[in-house]
Amino acid sequence: MKTHRHLCCHACDELVTIKLPEKEGRYRCPTCGHTLFKNYKNSIEKSYAISIASLILFIVANYFPILTFSVIGQNSTATFMTAIEYLYRDGDYIMAIAVLMTTIVVPFTFILFAMIVFGMLYHGKIYPIIIPMLRIIEDLRPWGMLDVFLIGVLVSVVKLVKMGTIHFGISFWAFVSLVPLMAYAHMILDPHKVWEIIEDAGMCLYQKEHK
Ligand SMILES: [Zn+2]
Structure with missing residues (x-):
């Protein structure tokens, strides 16, 4: 059984010896103070639970209307896709693609892959696909x-409030809950911990490069 682990500091290249088992908290480089990694209790379980919750919130946020805007008896409903549709219709194709990628495609792929990766780690069934997914x-x-995007929505809401009545849809609340949840997921997730588990599972991380 291993009693120590060696790590190289990304900031100053110092080789740091970490005593096992690792303690909870943040490990810093003794030479330059750079954060080497964070070790939070039950981070895998929490990350798995958060990714499932995030996926549900993300689907709700995209499926239902984000808000309904009423002015002189006329109602118009907006979903996540409305902004992208308007940009596309106005000929701002690059902007439409950028918004589509950063607000739908990337977050969805991130959440889905995170759920699969943490699911594998949580259930102890690690398949080689975990390596490209984690990358x-x-x-x-x-x-x-x-x-x-949330800040953009809030700024628009503040401007629209003066012009008519706004009713927030279920999607808005799902979206508002999703943003801090994902921020928390980013805070507790440390790829170091995940790579460590994969390494302990006997998978060579650089299999392909060494062939
Ligand atoms: Zn250092």
């Missing part, structure tokens, strides 16, 4: 911009 999750992380 995709790490690459997608900076491209999900639901929080930016």
Whole structure:
């Protein structure tokens, strides 16, 4: 049984020895203070639960109307896709694709892959597909911009409130709950922990590169 683990600091290249089992909390490089990794209790279980909840909220947020706007007896309903449709109709194709990617495609792929990855880890059934999936999750992380979209929605709401009556749909509340949930998921998730479990499961991380 291993008693120590060695890690290389990404900031200063110092080789750090970590005593096993790892304690809960944040590990920092003794030389430069850079965060090496975070070790939260039950992070896999929490991440799995959050990814399931996020998927449900994401489907609700996209399926139902986000808000209904009433002005002089006229009602108009908006969904997540409405903004993309308008941009596309106006000829802003690049913008429409960018909004579609950052608010629907990337968050959906991220949540779905996270659910599969954490599902495998939680149930102890790790298949080789976990490696490319985890890499995709790490690459997608900076491209999900639901929080930016939420700010955009809130700014529009503030402007529209002066012009008519706004009724928030179930999708709005699902969306508002989803953003902090995903922020919490990002906070507790540490890829280091996940890679460690995969490594302990006997999977060579660099199989392909070494062939
Ligand atoms: Zn360092």
